[in-house]
Amino acid sequence: MTDSSLTAPVRSLLTPVRLGAVAASNRLVMAPLTRIRADERGVPTELMVQHYAQRASMGAIVTEGTWPVGEGRTWIGQPGIESADHIAGWRRVTDAVHAAGGRIIMQIMHGGRISHELVSMTGRVVAPSAIGAPGQIRTPEGKQTHPVPHALSGEEVQQLIEQFAHAAENAIAAGMDGVQIHGANGYLVHQFTAPSSNHRTDDFGGSPENRARLSVEITSAVAQAVGAERTGIRLSPQTNVQGVLEEDGDDVMATYRALAEGLAPLNLAHVDVLSPEPGGGLVQMIRRISSAPLIANTGFGHPTTREEAEELIRLDVAEAVGIGRAAIANPDVVRRWAEGLPENEVHPGVIGHKCVAE
Ligand SMILES: Cc1cc2nc3c(=O)[nH]c(=O)nc-3n(C[C@H](O)[C@H](O)[C@H](O)COP(=O)(O)O)c2cc1C
Numbered sequence: 001m002t003d004s005s006l007t008a009p010v011r012s013l014l015t016p017v018r019l020g021a022v023a024a025s026n027r028l029v030m031a032p033l034t035r036i037r038a039d040e041r042g043v044p045t046e047l048m049v050q051h052y053a054q055r056a057s058m059g060a061i062v063t064e065g066t067w068p069v070g071e072g073r074t075w076i077g078q079p080g081i082e083s084a085d086h087i088a089g090w091r092r093v094t095d096a097v098h099a100a101g102g103r104i105i106m107q108i109m110h111g112g113r114i115s116h117e118l119v120s121m122t123g124r125v126v127a128p129s130a131i132g133a134p135g136q137i138r139t140p141e142g143k144q145t146h147p148v149p150h151a152l153s154g155e156e157v158q159q160l161i162e163q164f165a166h167a168a169e170n171a172i173a174a175g176m177d178g179v180q181i182h183g184a185n186g187y188l189v190h191q192f193t194a195p196s197s198n199h200r201t202d203d204f205g206g207s208p209e210n211r212a213r214l215s216v217e218i219t220s221a222v223a224q225a226v227g228a229e230r231t232g233i234r235l236s237p238q239t240n241v242q243g244v245l246e247e248d249g250d251d252v253m254a255t256y257r258a259l260a261e262g263l264a265p266l267n268l269a270h271v272d273v274l275s276p277e278p279g280g281g282l283v284q285m286i287r288r289i290s291s292a293p294l295i296a297n298t299g300f301g302h303p304t305t306r307e308e309a310e311e312l313i314r315l316d317v318a319e320a321v322g323i324g325r326a327a328i329a330n331p332d333v334v335r336r337w338a339e340g341l342p343e344n345e346v347h348p349g350v351i352g353h354k355c356v357a358e
Contacts, residue, residue, distance in 0.1 A: 013306075013313050014338055017059065017320055019293050020229035020269020022103050022177045024059030024320065027313055028334050029272075029295050031322035032107040032180070032234070034064045034078065042067065042080030044089035049096045054331035056102025059320060062234075062272070063093075065109025065182050068167030070121025072188065074111030076140065081106065081167045087174045094175030105178040106171040107234065108164060108222075112188025113149040113197070114242055125149040126156070127191050128198040128205060128214075134243045154202055157214065160188075164218045165225040178230040178269055181222060183215045185274070186242030190235075193255060196245040208254035216262030223266050232270035232292070233263070237282055239274065239299065256282060260289035268292040272322060274299050279317040287318070297322030303346045306337045 014026045037047050055061055067073045067080045080086045090106070097104045113127035118139040127149035136143040152160065168179045183189040191197040192214040198205045204213050215233065223231040237256050238246045246252045263271070271292045275283050278296035287294040296318035298304055303325035312318050327333050329344040336343055 011313050011316060013310055013321070014334075017293070019060060019232070019295070019320065020178060021227065022060050022105060022230075022269060024103060025057075025101075026059040026334060027320040028059050028309065028327075028337070029320045029322050030055055030058040030061040030327045031272075031297055031324035032062045032064055032109075032182070033324055033328055034075065036075050036077035038077055038079035038089075040076065041085065042070075042073065042078060042082075043085045044079050044093055046092075048079070048089075049092050052093050052104065053096035053100050053102075055327060056097045056100035057332060057334040058102065058323070058327065059334075060103040060105055060177070061097060062180055062322070063104065063106045063176075065107050065111075065187070066167075066171075068108050068110055068163045071124060071126060072110030072112070072115075073119055073121055074109070074114050074187070075138065076119060081108065081170045081174065087170050090171070090174035090176070094177075098175070103177045105180050105232065106174075106176045107180045107182050108167050108171065109182035110160070110164075110188040112191045113146060114187055115146075116144055117147060118144070126152050127188065128152065128200050131197055131199065131243075133186075133197075151200075154204075157204055161214075161217050161221045165221040168222040168226045168231070172226045172230065176230075178232065179222060179226060180270070180272060181215070181218055181231075181233045184234045184236035184272075185239055186244035189215055189218065190244050193259070194244040194246050195248075195251065196243060208251060209258040212255050212259035212262060215259050219263060219268070220266060223268065228266045229269050231266070231268055232272060232295075233268065234272040234274065235259070235286065236274040236299070237286075253282065253285070256286055257289065260286045263290040263292065270295050270320075272297065274322070276301055278312060279315065284317075293319035295320045295322050297324065309337075 116139045130151045132148040133146040272295040274297045309321040325346040329346045
């Protein structure tokens, strides 16, 4: 008699995985982490080249949220992917990551109403509806209340979709192995998904299908522009941050079902879902219906641990795990976790401008 536990292949964090065109050497994916280290025009700096190259042993890196157009900027010092200078700056990052044997995917993030006239590079702040976000935002003139945003017209929504597709082309021109649309954490795409921030009465508001439409249309346009095998999306159902609230469980299920059904025909490279319950019905429904490899991230409650990540893979909850704060504190987190070495502690004062919700 053989003991199957000795012969069965063990799904492990350290085995390779394919995320569309991205051949990841292990299942630890560096989660997108805003660092605010670009120059004032959003061009990546030498520090960013070093930061990403140091983390090339991650199976894949997802970059910090990067604006497709200046109107989508949320923080001064956040990078962009709109101009030739941005492409050249990011090319230095991708060359360095590739030279170190890594893979890198750009997160494309439009902040929408999480901005300010002094931060948005057009002086205008936009959103699905003219509803200001609660709280304050950092500006060059100190903290200010979020403004009431301009509600995008139907024509402007179509332009926005094209802006995402164009940004994705720029990302690939900069040498990225893929792109990820930021549909999470209360920024523009998520502002369309959630009923509290979207009071539209056109095809992009109202029913769950209509609120899911922008995510699907942007993802389709991006997939058409750069290939579905290089396209993914990040979602965070019910993170309930920045006034983007999804509090009705039935509505959440219906909305994310519509979203996953819209994504399914695309055959995406990944869906990245941030949720404290990655094994729960909602996240697994998104995984099953979208039929895309799942990158699971357990959210902001506490920094992801090795044990947690191992379990998610061992129990087949996800194809890969997003690692955030541990990857900031430990550039070589893959080696440390592989060899059981001690870890640097996550230090909120050092890792960022803001740890609540990005
Ligand atoms: C400093 C900081 C910056 C972040 N920036 C982003 C971002 O740009 N885009 C995004 O989708 N999530 C962002 N997040 C969320 C992380 O990707 C991740 O979901 C979160 O840190 C939870 O994972 P962890 O427990 O492994 O840190 C950020 C988190 C932190 C702490």
